[in-house]
Amino acid sequence: MALSSWKELPIGTIITKPGSAREFKTGDWRSQRPIWDPEKCIHCLICFIYCPDSSIKVNSEGKMTGIDLDYCKGCGICEEECPKQAIHMEIEKR
Numbered sequence: 001m002a003l004s005s006w007k008e009l010p011i012g013t014i015i016t017k018p019g020s021a022r023e024f025k026t027g028d029w030r031s032q033r034p035i036w037d038p039e040k041c042i043h044c045l046i047c048f049i050y051c052p053d054s055s056i057k058v059n060s061e062g063k064m065t066g067i068d069l070d071y072c073k074g075c076g077i078c079e080e081e082c083p084k085q086a087i088h089m090e091i092e093k094r
């Protein structure tokens with residue numbers, strides 16, 4: 001079943017095929033979006049560890065490079081856990 005969005009899933013359906021979650025971009029679930037301030041970031045990657053949606057982007061040198069808004073659901077855990085207040089949440093504007 002090739003779907004372009006989770007919204008096309010029939011009601012009651014769950015992801016049953018291993019490794020297929022990436023096919024379903026869940027970013028449009030968000031009511032708030034995280035805003036990252038690279039000037040404050042010390043690249044400790046605590047946000048990477050805590051993010052339940054693997055949405056913190058990290059390069060090959062182990063530095064945070066941003067947030068993948070295709071999958072971030074806006075839970076705010078990264079804002080809560082960041083020791084440098086380098087992430088804050090804003091109301092999502094659509």
Ligand code: SF4
Nearest residue numbers: 041042044045047082
């Ligand atoms: S937790 Fe904060 S300081 Fe650490 S990598 Fe994430 S944004 Fe940067």
Ligand code: SF4
Nearest residue numbers: 051072073075076078
């Ligand atoms: S708001 Fe939640 S899902 Fe989005 S990057 Fe932060 S921890 Fe991850």
